[in-house]
Amino acid sequence: MTTNTSKARQNSNIDPTLSVNPVFVRPGEATEFDKFRMPEQPSLPETAYQIVHDEAILDGNSRLNLATFVSTWMDDEAKKLYLEAADKNMIDKDEYPATAAIEDRCWRMLADLWNVPDTKDTIGTSTIGSSEACMLGGLALKRLWQEKRKAEGKSTEKPNLIMSAAVQVVWEKFCNYWDVEPRYVPVTPDHMVLDGHELEKYVDENTIGVVAILGQTFTGAYEPVEAIAKKLDEIQANTGLDVKIHVDGASGAMVAPFCQPDLVWDFQIDRVNSISTSGHKYGLVYPGVGWVVWRNTAVLPESMIFHVSYLGGDMPTLALNFSRPGAQVLLQYYQFLRLGREGYRAVQQNSIDVATYLSSEIEKIGPFELVSRGDTIPVFAWVLKDGHTDKWSLYDLADRLRMKGWLVPAYPMADDMSDVILQRIVVKVGLSRDMASALLADIKGEVAFLDSLTAPLPREASSGSHFHH
Numbered sequence: 001m002t003t004n005t006s007k008a009r010q011n012s013n014i015d016p017t018l019s020v021n022p023v024f025v026r027p028g029e030a031t032e033f034d035k036f037r038m039p040e041q042p043s044l045p046e047t048a049y050q051i052v053h054d055e056a057i058l059d060g061n062s063r064l065n066l067a068t069f070v071s072t073w074m075d076d077e078a079k080k081l082y083l084e085a086a087d088k089n090m091i092d093k094d095e096y097p098a099t100a101a102i103e104d105r106c107w108r109m110l111a112d113l114w115n116v117p118d119t120k121d122t123i124g125t126s127t128i129g130s131s132e133a134c135m136l137g138g139l140a141l142k143r144l145w146q147e148k149r150k151a152e153g154k155s156t157e158k159p160n161l162i163m164s165a166a167v168q169v170v171w172e173k174f175c176n177y178w179d180v181e182p183r184y185v186p187v188t189p190d191h192m193v194l195d196g197h198e199l200e201k202y203v204d205e206n207t208i209g210v211v212a213i214l215g216q217t218f219t220g221a222y223e224p225v226e227a228i229a230k231k232l233d234e235i236q237a238n239t240g241l242d243v244k245i246h247v248d249g250a251s252g253a254m255v256a257p258f259c260q261p262d263l264v265w266d267f268q269i270d271r272v273n274s275i276s277t278s279g280h281k282y283g284l285v286y287p288g289v290g291w292v293v294w295r296n297t298a299v300l301p302e303s304m305i306f307h308v309s310y311l312g313g314d315m316p317t318l319a320l321n322f323s324r325p326g327a328q329v330l331l332q333y334y335q336f337l338r339l340g341r342e343g344y345r346a347v348q349q350n351s352i353d354v355a356t357y358l359s360s361e362i363e364k365i366g367p368f369e370l371v372s373r374g375d376t377i378p379v380f381a382w383v384l385k386d387g388h389t390d391k392w393s394l395y396d397l398a399d400r401l402r403m404k405g406w407l408v409p410a411y412p413m414a415d416d417m418s419d420v421i422l423q424r425i426v427v428k429v430g431l432s433r434d435m436a437s438a439l440l441a442d443i444k445g446e447v448a449f450l451d452s453l454t455a456p457l458p459r460e461a462s463s464g465s466h467f468h469h
């Protein structure tokens with residue numbers, strides 16, 4: 001580093017300490033920073049900015065990231081609001097009472113959207129994402145079960161939670177972090193989602209609840225909450241066990257109310273205790289916000305609520321994090337006002353239209369069989385038809401598309417079907433019909449290239465293993 005700097009000094013007549021140096025010739029930019037040791041000396045802000053900015057260019061282009069569920073586009077007013085509100089801490093409810101009031105309005109709007117029986121007797125909160133929201137929903141189920149068991153003088157040693165083997169990783173984390181036994185219902189070709197089939201084999205007196213996923217991450221499929229609830233009704237009639245449901249609506253809870261209004265999945269079903277969603281997925285906000293709402297105040301154990309004073313009054317809070325960004329909550333409110341129900345419907349329906357167009361065109365290419373079509377949430381997946389080729393796999397297609405800038409991951413299906421390799425596209429606002437056509441042309445071109453191979457492509461053993469659901 002020192003040698004580089006002195007060389008730069010010798011070669012230049014400009015004072016190296018001055019910011020009049022042309023960009024990329026300044027000290028700092030013309031040398032290399034240590035990656036793992038904080039530098040001793042400060043840098044000019046322009047220098048530090050340029051270095052961080054340039055390094056981030058190496059990330060993929062988020063607009064071509066068809067792997068993520070998380071928003072990659074917001075309009076200019078939202079960006080303006082984001083900058084204005086970047087300094088707000090959500091937990092400072094006393095200092096930022098307006099932001100606190102807006103948070104309250106947002107979860108109440110969601111409670112209403114999800115048909116809580118009584119909008120005056122409900123409770124909810126914003127979170128940093130669905131993961132925190134799911135943890136809170138799961139914890140409430142665990143506490144409710146513990147309180148009931150204690151009142152009956154029974155053991156609270158061995159709680160279990162029932163879910164599909166194709167849950168998002170947050171539920172594995174929940175069980176691990178809070179000492180709950182996960183009971184995974186396997187996915188099979190006949191039961192790709194949790195649908196109540198053989199649920200009686202999993203439920204016992206230690207079951208704290210069942211997780212139903214509205215928008216499975218692997219395929220986009222909805223788990224039929226109504227059928228799961230019916231099965232739990234039967235189980236209750238036979239055994240007396242009253243098991244509640246948390247709906248993990250990370251994506252679907254912000255799509256179904258607008259685009260599948262006749263689907264019954266929410267608080268209209270008595271067994272649904274709580275619902276969570278990601279504001280930063282189809283809530284259409286940049287990363288950093290989630291929501292959870294409970295059916296009524298009685299099903300959220302009082303022991304989980306902390307009371308902070310707020311404008312001389314009492315503000316109940318429940319969350320795992322203390323400080324977190326308030327800006328995202330304001331952005332959520334912005335979207336609710338900006339779009340309204342009709343706007344959300346239009347935006348999500350457009351994504352569904354792009355997804356179903358893409359899926360049907362991908363099906364027509366020939367080598368692929370669709371696993372889902374993108375008509376629930378705008379997410380669909382496909383497999384390579386048996387016997388199409390022994391020269392290439394979906395991992396190779398993912399690699400080829402990546403060379404064109406598109407991130408279209410291939411990954412194994414959940415346990416029990418992990419020999420099945422899927423490839424998935426998540427359509428979000430910002431993937432226009434025009435971009436979809438360009439993607440389709442690239443997929444067709446790469447398939448033609450791969451099909452022209454006369455020998456299998458060499459593969460690194462690790463390829464395709466970096467995908468997280």
Ligand SMILES: *Cc1c(COP(=O)(O)O)cnc(C)c1O
Binds near residue numbers: 168214215250290
């Ligand atoms: C994305 C997702 C999660 C995790 O949500 P984050 O907002 O990323 O924390 C949980 N469950 C499902 C079904 C998801 O799709």
